[in-house]
Amino acid sequence: MTGDMNCAGDNAAIDCFRNGGWQDSHSAIHGADNPDTFHRFRGTDYDGTLGKIDWMFSRGQVTAITSQIVRQERDGRYMSDHDFIWADVALTAR
Numbered sequence: 001m002t003g004d005m006n007c008a009g010d011n012a013a014i015d016c017f018r019n020g021g022w023q024d025s026h027s028a029i030h031g032a033d034n035p036d037t038f039h040r041f042r043g044t045d046y047d048g049t050l051g052k053i054d055w056m057f058s059r060g061q062v063t064a065i066t067s068q069i070v071r072q073e074r075d076g077r078y079m080s081d082h083d084f085i086w087a088d089v090a091l092t093a094r
Helices: 013-019 025-030
Strands: 001-006 054-058 062-070 084-089
Touching: 001 062, 013 054, 025 062, 025 084, 054 062, 054 084
Parallel strands: none
Antiparallel strands: 001 054, 062 084
């Protein structure tokens, strides 16, 4: 499950996912290091503290193999005010 949840990891909404057995792909690979994913089209120049608000969760027979937050710009322009996230996952049979 992926989404722009608009809330950081300390929010009760994210706790609901975790308590339901969902695991964030980035945390599964990189540990507790969850850098900001929102930057108001400013990239690394953004000085806000909103935190990681974009998530990619998995559970059950879906396991994250790799995960990355993509910070890409061209000529100082960003495609979104959020960084992109991606993950490779493995599916296991029941």
